[in-house]
Amino acid sequence: MKRAVVLLSGGLDSTTTLAICRADGFESYALSFRYGQRHECELVAARKIAKSLGAKEHRIARIDLRVFAGSALTAELEVPKKRSATEMASSIPVTYVPARNTIFLSYALAWTEVLGATDIFIGANAVDYSGYPDCRPEFIRAFGQLANLATRAGVEGARFAIHAPLLTLSKAAIIQRGFSLGVDYALTHSCYDPTSDGLSCGACDSCQLRLKGFREAGLTDPIVYAP
Amino acid sequence: MKRAVVLLSGGLDSTTTLAICRADGFESYALSFRYGQRHECELVAARKIAKSLGAKEHRIARIDLRVFAGSALTAELEVPKKRSATEMASSIPVTYVPARNTIFLSYALAWTEVLGATDIFIGANAVDYSGYPDCRPEFIRAFGQLANLATRAGVEGARFAIHAPLLTLSKAAIIQRGFSLGVDYALTHSCYDPTSDGLSCGACDSCQLRLKGFREAGLTDPIVYAP
Numbered sequence: 001m002k003r004a005v006v007l008l009s010g011g012l013d014s015t016t017t018l019a020i021c022r023a024d025g026f027e028s029y030a031l032s033f034r035y036g037q038r039h040e041c042e043l044v045a046a047r048k049i050a051k052s053l054g055a056k057e058h059r060i061a062r063i064d065l066r067v068f069a070g071s072a073l074t075a076e077l078e079v080p081k082k083r084s085a086t087e088m089a090s091s092i093p094v095t096y097v098p099a100r101n102t103i104f105l106s107y108a109l110a111w112t113e114v115l116g117a118t119d120i121f122i123g124a125n126a127v128d129y130s131g132y133p134d135c136r137p138e139f140i141r142a143f144g145q146l147a148n149l150a151t152r153a154g155v156e157g158a159r160f161a162i163h164a165p166l167l168t169l170s171k172a173a174i175i176q177r178g179f180s181l182g183v184d185y186a187l188t189h190s191c192y193d194p195t196s197d198g199l200s201c202g203a204c205d206s207c208q209l210r211l212k213g214f215r216e217a218g219l220t221d222p223i224v225y226a227p
Numbered sequence: 228m229k230r231a232v233v234l235l236s237g238g239l240d241s242t243t244t245l246a247i248c249r250a251d252g253f254e255s256y257a258l259s260f261r262y263g264q265r266h267e268c269e270l271v272a273a274r275k276i277a278k279s280l281g282a283k284e285h286r287i288a289r290i291d292l293r294v295f296a297g298s299a300l301t302a303e304l305e306v307p308k309k310r311s312a313t314e315m316a317s318s319i320p321v322t323y324v325p326a327r328n329t330i331f332l333s334y335a336l337a338w339t340e341v342l343g344a345t346d347i348f349i350g351a352n353a354v355d356y357s358g359y360p361d362c363r364p365e366f367i368r369a370f371g372q373l374a375n376l377a378t379r380a381g382v383e384g385a386r387f388a389i390h391a392p393l394l395t396l397s398k399a400a401i402i403q404r405g406f407s408l409g410v411d412y413a414l415t416h417s418c419y420d421p422t423s424d425g426l427s428c429g430a431c432d433s434c435q436l437r438l439k440g441f442r443e444a445g446l447t448d449p450i451v452y453a454p
Contacts, residue, residue, distance in 0.1 A: 059295075064288045068338045099337035102377045106333045110326035111295045139376040146373050149366040150329045 001027040004119035004163075005112045007104055008032050008058070010045030011190045012210055013123035013166055016178040018053045020165045021121045023181050029115060030055040031108055036066040041198045045189040052184060061107055065097060081193075081203040101134035105143050105162070112160070113151050120147075121163045127170050140164045171213025179219065186222035199226040228254040231346035231390075232339045234331050235259050235285070237272030238417045239437055240350035240393055243405040245280045247392045248348045250408055256342060257282040258335055263293040268425045272416040279411060288334055292324060308420075308430040328361035332370050332389070339387070340378050347374075348390045354397050367391045398440025406446065413449035426453040 004026035008014045021028045030050040032043055043060060050058035101124065108120045124135040133139065140162050147160035154160065166174050178185065190210045191200035200207050202225040214221040231253035235241045248255045257277040259270055270287060277285035328351065335347045351362040360366065367389050374387035381387065393401050405412065417437045418427035427434050429452040441448040 061291045061294045063290050065337065067286055067288045068334075068341045097337075098340040098379070099333055099377055102336060102373065103330070103333040106326055106330040107295075109329060110292065110324075113325040114295045133379055133382045134377045136376065139373070142369070142373045142376050146329065146366070146369045149363065149369050150326055150361045152325070152360055155360045 001025070002119065003027050003029060003056075003115050003117040004121055005029045005031055005108045005115065005117065006055070006121040007108055007123065008046050008050060008055075009123075010042040010049060010188060011123070011206070012171075012178075012185060012188045012213075013125055013174060014046075015049050015053070015123075015183055015185070015188045016174050016181075017121050017123035017163075017166060018049065018055065019178055019181040019183045021163070022053060024163075026119060026121075028053070028055045028121075029111065029117075030058040031104075031111060032058070032060045033104060033107070034060055034062045036064070039194055039198070041189045041191075041194050044198075045187055048187045052187060059111070063103065063107070065100070065103070068098065080205065081201070083205060083208070099134070101132070101139070102143070109147050109150065109160070113153050116153075118153065118158050118160045119163060120160065121165070123166050124164045125166045125171075125174070126168060137164075137167055140167065170216070171209055172216035175213050175217040175219060179217075184222075188223070195226050199224055201226055228252070229346065230254045230256060230283075230342050230344040231348055232256045232258055232335045232342065232344065233282070233348040234335055234350065235273050235277060235282075236350075237269040237276060237415060238350070238433075239398075239405070239412060239415045239440075240352055240401060241273075242276050242280070242350075242410055242412070242415045243401050243408075244348050244350035244390075244392060245276065245282065246405055246408040246410045248390070249280060251390075253346060253348075255280070255282045255348075256338065256344075257285040258331075258338060259285070259287045260331060260334070261287055261289045263291070266421055266425075268416045268418075268421050271425075272414055275414045279414060286338070290330065290334070292327070292330070295325065307432065308428070310432060310435070326361070328359070328366070329370070336374050336377065336387070340380050343380075345380065345385050345387045346390060347387065348392070350393050351391045352393045352398075352401070353395060364391075364394055367394065397443070398436055399443035402440050402444040402446060406444075411449075415450070422453045426451055428453055 004021050006018045006021050006028050008030040032046040144162040148154035190206045192204040192206050193201045233245045233248050233255050235257040259273040371389040375381035417433045419431040419433050420428045
């Protein structure tokens with residue numbers, strides 16, 4: 001069975017990506033990061049999801065992004081709430097973490113090489129993507145090229161593939177795809193600003209995109225939102 | 228004054244690179260990593276060097292490479308000793324850390340973007356380079372292209388430059404360049420396998436390349452080697 005490393009945040013997109021990786025016939029190795037998130041909900045979710053979707057291993061790498069500061073997800077900035085779709089689409093949000101996907105993919109590449117594998121899955125999405133530059137197709141392609149040059153395996157002829165199966169799917173299409181693969185979305189966590197009990201706020205960009213996706217897919221979001 | 232981030236391991240190459248960065252007129256921001264090295268000598272050296280070469284800031288990011296295992300520099304493997312130049316040139320050594328420079332440059336990119344800068348300096352060298360794939364010119368170029376695609380700054384038109392001023396220099400030429408810039412090589416640490424007192428072994432690939440470099444430069448290595 002061919003091995004693949006899957007970046008798993010515990011959110012809706014990466015969970016669907018893990019299900020697709022398995023459906024594509026790979027033995028999956030899930031990789032999450034403890035990077036100074038303000039809340040642990042994501043990692044708790046990731047652990048349950050990796051188990052429920054049959055990942056062969058799940059590792060959590062502790063990395064240090066706070067050392068550079070500069071993002072609402074890792075610093076003490078205000079998470080924007082109830083922004084319109086136009087506002088979300090028109091700018092890169094303050095929740096942008098500099099070079100995050102580059103750092104995450106670099107770690108994935110290291111583990112992939114150690115495993116003797118050449119496939120990496122990432123749930124990047126260029127449609128409802130909240131304006132993150134490192135979720136664009138040209139970024140994903142460029143990282144694949146870099147991987148071939150960056151590694152011993154690449155020098156020896158291996159060709160790395162960065163799979164981003166959600167890249168051009170709407171949130172609704174992602175959710176429908178996941179449902180067809182048996183994903184339990186009750187396990188996932190999307191909110192940027194949950195309550196201390198881990199309930200989702202329903203108002204940040206991530207919650208809004210998620211709720212809109214379920215509505216458009218004609219399905220009910222199984223998670224509980226704060227009153 | 229234009230800012231630049233400089234990757235600083237505390238070795239001879241990165242120290243010379245920091246001196247070149249300063250001589251090129253940049254305000255330098257030195258970045259080191261605590262990545263599960265077996266010894267702290269490198270970081271102790273980096274701190275002294277950053278101070279001596281006038282870095283505006285020096286940050287040490289704690290990262291987790293041991294999570295993937297697989298290298299003599301981070302695991303409990305034997306460091307090869309007294310290899311001939313032919314042996315060193317003919318294969319990628321066990322001291323190779325998967326995707327290390329990709330991970331280091333990704334962090335440098337994050338800090339560079341936070342600083343509002345576009346210049347990154349790395350002491351990669353393709354001559355006496357011990358066979359590391361991520362020290363080759365094509366890798367450095369590919370990372371520069373990735374940086375433009377990976378960042379908000381890149382989307383907004385910034386063009387990142389990855390400076391690798393040592394890329395085609397012999398070790399002797401690097402040392403001569405550093406001397407001409409006033410580098411105090413007594414502060415640097417190169418050994419892969421120092422004694423518990425921090426003395427260099429003189430026999431690992433890194434020590435051998437260093438000693439040969441000083442010989443060919445007609446200079447005396449100011450550090451102390453184990454008897």
